[in-house]
Amino acid sequence: MIPVGAWRSAVLWLAALVVGAGAFAQSGARCPASAPLTLTQVLDFISQNIPDDRTVELIESCHVSFSMDASDLDQLANVGASQRILDALNRMTASHLTLAEARGEAAELESHIAASDKAVNAERDIALQELDAQYHVQRARAAHIDPKGQFESTADYNVRVQQNQAALAAMDGKHKADRSQLIADYSEKAREKSRAYQERITFLQQNRYSDPRILTITSYNPDTQQMVAMLGDEEYQFDQVPGKTAETLVRNLKQVRVTEPYTDDQFHRRFLVLDSASISVSGYSLKEKEREEINQQLAAAAERMSRNDYAGALSKYQWVLARDPNNRAAKDGVELARDTVAAIEAERQRRSALLEEQTAAGEWVDKGTRFMWTLDDNGADITWKEAVEYCQALRKGGFADWRLPSIEELNALYDARSTRSTPPIPETLNWFSWGDGKSRSLAQGTFWQYHIAGGIQLTRATVWSTSKGTMRRNNLNKVVYLVEDFSRPPQSRNRIYDFPSEKHLNRALCLRPYSAESPQPAAVAARTISKQDVTPGPLAPRLSAAASQEKAENLIKQKRYGEAFPLAAQACSGGDREGCHTEGILYVQGLGVIKDQPRGAALISQACVRGSPGACFTLGQLYDFGWGVPQDFHRAVESYSISCNEGFAKGCDRLGFFYSNGIDVERDAGKARQLVEKACSLGLKEACDETRKPN
Numbered sequence: 267m268i269p270v271g272a273w274r275s276a277v278l279w280l281a282a283l284v285v286g287a288g289a290f291a292q293s294g295a296r297c298p299a300s301a302p303l304t305l306t307q308v309l310d311f312i313s314q315n316i317p318d319d320r321t322v323e324l325i326e327s328c329h330v331s332f333s334m335d336a337s338d339l340d341q342l343a344n345v346g347a348s349q350r351i352l353d354a355l356n357r358m359t360a361s362h363l364t365l366a367e368a369r370g371e372a373a374e375l376e377s378h379i380a381a382s383d384k385a386v387n388a389e390r391d392i393a394l395q396e397l398d399a400q401y402h403v404q405r406a407r408a409a410h411i412d413p414k415g416q417f418e419s420t421a422d423y424n425v426r427v428q429q430n431q432a433a434l435a436a437m438d439g440k441h442k443a444d445r446s447q448l449i450a451d452y453s454e455k456a457r458e459k460s461r462a463y464q465e466r467i468t469f470l471q472q473n474r475y476s477d478p479r480i481l482t483i484t485s486y487n488p489d490t491q492q493m494v495a496m497l498g499d500e501e502y503q504f505d506q507v508p509g510k511t512a513e514t515l516v517r518n519l520k521q522v523r524v525t526e527p528y529t530d531d532q533f534h535r536r537f538l539v540l541d542s543a544s545i546s547v548s549g550y551s552l553k554e555k556e557r558e559e560i561n562q563q564l565a566a567a568a569e570r571m572s573r574n575d576y577a578g579a580l581s582k583y584q585w586v587l588a589r590d591p592n593n594r595a596a597k598d599g600v601e602l603a604r605d606t607v608a609a610i611e612a613e614r615q616r617r618s619a620l621l622e623e624q625t626a627a628g629e630w631v632d633k634g635t636r637f638m639w640t641l642d643d644n645g646a647d648i649t650w651k652e653a654v655e656y657c658q659a660l661r662k663g664g665f666a667d668w669r670l671p672s673i674e675e676l677n678a679l680y681d682a683r684s685t686r687s688t689p690p691i692p693e694t695l696n697w698f699s700w701g702d703g704k705s706r707s708l709a710q711g712t713f714w715q716y717h718i719a720g721g722i723q724l725t726r727a728t729v730w731s732t733s734k735g736t737m738r739r740n741n742l743n744k745v746v747y748l749v750e751d752f753s754r755p756p757q758s759r760n761r762i763y764d765f766p767s768e769k770h771l772n773r774a775l776c777l778r779p780y781s782a783e784s785p786q787p788a789a790v791a792a793r794t795i796s797k798q799d800v801t802p803g804p805l806a807p808r809l810s811a812a813a814s815q816e817k818a819e820n821l822i823k824q825k826r827y828g829e830a831f832p833l834a835a836q837a838c839s840g841g842d843r844e845g846c847h848t849e850g851i852l853y854v855q856g857l858g859v860i861k862d863q864p865r866g867a868a869l870i871s872q873a874c875v876r877g878s879p880g881a882c883f884t885l886g887q888l889y890d891f892g893w894g895v896p897q898d899f900h901r902a903v904e905s906y907s908i909s910c911n912e913g914f915a916k917g918c919d920r921l922g923f924f925y926s927n928g929i930d931v932e933r934d935a936g937k938a939r940q941l942v943e944k945a946c947s948l949g950l951k952e953a954c955d956e957t958r959k960p961n
Contacts, residue, residue, distance in 0.1 A: 297328035305332040305341065308355070312345045322354040334359040335371065336378040339462040352462070356469045365475040365526060372467045379460040386459060390452035397448060401441045408437060474525035477536055481524050486512045495538075495549070497524060502536060504549035514543050532558050560586050564595055571599070574856040576607045602828070609828035610860055629663045630720035631780050635678055635868050636839055636846075638780040640668070642723045643773035650747050650767075653730040653774035660776050668776040673733035674871040674885075674895060675777065676750035677864035681719035688714045688726055695770065716752035722775070727753040729775045735900045756864060756896070779872075811840025818848055827858030838869065843876035851884065854894050863894025874905065879914035882906075886920065899930035910941065915948035922953075 297303070303325065311321045332338055334355055342352065360368065411430050414423040479498035486493045486507070493504040493512050507515075515522055515538060523539040533550035540546075567582035580603040586596035630639050644656050653670055660668040690713040714727040733748040746765055749772060750756075815837035821830035831852050837845025846869045852858055853866030867888055873881035886905030889898045903924055909917025922941030925934045945953035 302329035302331045318350045325354045368470045375463045386456040471528045477524040477526045501552045502549040576603045579603045605828040636780045637777045639777045643775045647769040649769045656774045657776035673731040673748040674867040677756045678868035811837040811842035815842045815845040831858035843873045843878040847873035847881035867894045879909045879912035882909035883917040915945040915950035919945035919953045
C-alpha cells in the first residue's frame with residue numbers, strides 16, 4: 267500500500283507539470299531555448315495531454331524545425347495527434363517549402379501510400395487464404411452424408427439429402443459474406459494507414475509556394491484597374507486591382523510575397539501577397555495568355571474554314587501572324603484561305619456569266635452541271651409516262667437526246683434569287699387524287715410563284731422526275747415517282763410523290779448532256795433513260811479530261827482543294843465521269859468551292875448514270891444519310907445495288923447492312939452475308955473481317 271503522503275506528492279508533481287506546460291504554451295514569447303520546436307517536443311505536448319488550442323498556439327508562435335515526412339506523420343498518428351494539431355503543423359511546415367520541394371514530398375508520400383497498400387493487400391491475401399482453407403475443411407466435413415440405411419425409407423433419405431444441401435448452401439453464402447467483409451475491413455485498414463499521407467498530399471496540392479523571382483511593378487492604369495509587373499524577365503498582368511491596393515503594394519514592395527499554386531494553369535497564374543495589409547491579388551503571364559489566345563484563334567480559324575467562311579478564317583490567321591510571324595499553322599492557313607477565296611471568286615464570276623447563257627433556239631445551258639435545258643415545259647397536264655415519252659420524242663435545237671431529269675438534277679435548278687409566276691388557272695379544277703384517295707379542287711385564277719434558274723418558264727410549279735419510290739395503298743406497294751415543286755426550297759419540304767397515272771398540275775421539263783462538240787443530227791433515234799444517255803466525246807478530249815481528273819485527285823490528297831476543283835470541273839466538261847464524281851463531292855462538302863449540295867448531288871447522279879460505280883455508291887450515301895438530298899432509303903438501296911452489281915466492294919458491303927437490318931427491304935440474313943462475302947472477294951478488308959465472325 268502506497269502511503270497517503272506519497273499520493274499527495276505525486277498529485278502535486280503532476281499538477282505542477284500540467285500548470286507549467288500550460289503557462290509555457292500560453293505565452294508566445296516563452297518558446298524553448300532551442301526554438302523552433304522539434305518533433306520530439308510536439309510529441310511530448312500531445313503525450314502530456316496539453317490542450318489542443320495551447321499546442322496549436324505554441325506551434326504557430328514558435329514554428330517548427332521538421333518537414334512532416336512519412337516517418338513524422340507515423341509518429342504523430344501513434345500518439346493520437348488531433349486534426350487541429352495536424353492542420354497547424356501542415357501550415358507551418360509548408361510555409362518554408364519551395365514548389366519543387368513540395369512536389370518532391372508529395373511524390374515520396376505517394377510512394378509510401380503505394381507501399382502501405384501493397385503491404386495491407388499482402389496481409390489481406392494471407393487472411394483470405396486462411397479463411398478459404400478453413401472453409402474448405404469445414405465444407406468437406408459438412409458435405410459428407412451417410413448412405414441410405416437398410417431400414418430408412420427413400421423419402422426420409424431424400425429429406426436428409428435436401429437438408430444437407432441447404433446447410434451447404436447456407437455455409438457457402440456465409441463464406442462469401444465473410445470474404446466480402448474481410449476485404450472491406452482490409453480496404454478500410456489501408457485507407458486509415460494512408461489517411462495522414464493523403465491529407466498531407468491534399469494540403470500540399472492546395473497550398474501556394476514562394477516564387478523566388480524578383481518582383482518589379484512597372485505600371486498601373488487606375489481607369490482599367492490593371493497593374494503590370496515583371497517577375498524576373500516575364501511580364502504579368504493583374505486585373506481588378508483597386509487604386510488603394512496598388513498604392514499599398516508599391517509602397518511596401520519589399521514585404522510583398524509572390525506565390526504560385528501547386529499545379530500551374532495555362533496562364534502561369536501568380537499571386538501578390540502582403541500579409542500585413544491582408545492583400546492578395548492574382549495575375550497571369552502575358553506571354554502565356556497570348557499563346558492561349560493564339561491557339562484559340564487558330565481553332566476558330568479552322569472552324570470557320572470548315573463552315574466555308576474563308577474570309578473570316580483569313581482574318582483569324584492574319585491576327586495570329588501579326589503576333590507570331592513564324593507560326594507555321596497560320597502561314598499555311600493564310601495560303602489555303604487566300605487560294606480558296608480566289609478560286610471561289612473566279613468560280614462565282616464564271617457561273618455568273620454562264621448562268622445567263624442561252625441559245626437562240628430556245629435552250630439554256632447550265633455549264634455548272636453541263637446540262638442543256640428546254641426554256642419551257644410541255645405546257646399541259648401530263649402523266650409520268652407521257653412526260654418520259656415527250657422528252658424522248660423531243661427534237662429541239664438540232665438535238666435528239668433529250669430526256670426527263672432525275673430529282674437531283676431538278677433540285678440543282680432551284681434558285682431562290684429568281685421568282686416568277688405561273689399563268690393563272692382559267693377555270694375551277696376538280697379531280698380525284700389516287701395518291702391520298704381524296705377529292706381535290708383549285709379555284710379559278712389560282713397561280714404559283716416558283717424559283718428556277720436560267721430564265722426557264724413554267725406553266726405549273728411541279729415537274730416530273732425519273733426518281734421513283736414505293737407507296738403503300740390497299741395493302742400493296744405501288745410504284746410512285748418524285749415530283750419537284752419549284753415553289754419551295756428542296757430542304758424545306760418532305761418528299762413529294764405522285765402515282766404515274768396522275769396528271770393534274772404536273773409538267774415535263776427536258777434536259778440533255780451539254781457538249782462543246784457539234785450538235786447531234788436530229789435523225790439520231792430516241793433512247794430510253796439509261797447509262798447510255800451520255801455519248802462519249804472524241805478520244806483526244808477524253809484523254810485530256812482523264813489527265814485533269816488524275817491531277818485533281820493528287821491535289822485533293824494534298825488538301826489543295828482550291829486548285830483541284832477547276833481541274834475536276836474541266837475533266838467533267840470533257841466527258842470524264844470520275845471528274846463529275848469528284849466535282850460533285852467537292853460541291854457537296856464545300857471544298858475549294860462554295861457549298862452547293864443539290865448541284866453536287868446532280869453531278870454525282872450524272873456520274874452514276876455515265877457508269878461510275880463509285881459515284882453510284884456516293885449517291886447511295888447521300889440518300890442513306892440525307893446529305894444534300896432528302897433522306898430516301900429506297901433510292902439508297904437502288905444506288906448501292908447498281909454500285910455492287912458493277913463490282914464496287916463498298917456498295918455490296920453497305921447493301922448487306924441494309925438486308926441485315928431490314929432497311930427498306932425485307933430482312934434477309936442469308937442475302938446479307940452473300941453481299942458481305944462478295945465485298946470481301948472484291949478486296950474490302952472490313953467485309954472479310956465481318957465474314958469471319960460467327961453467325
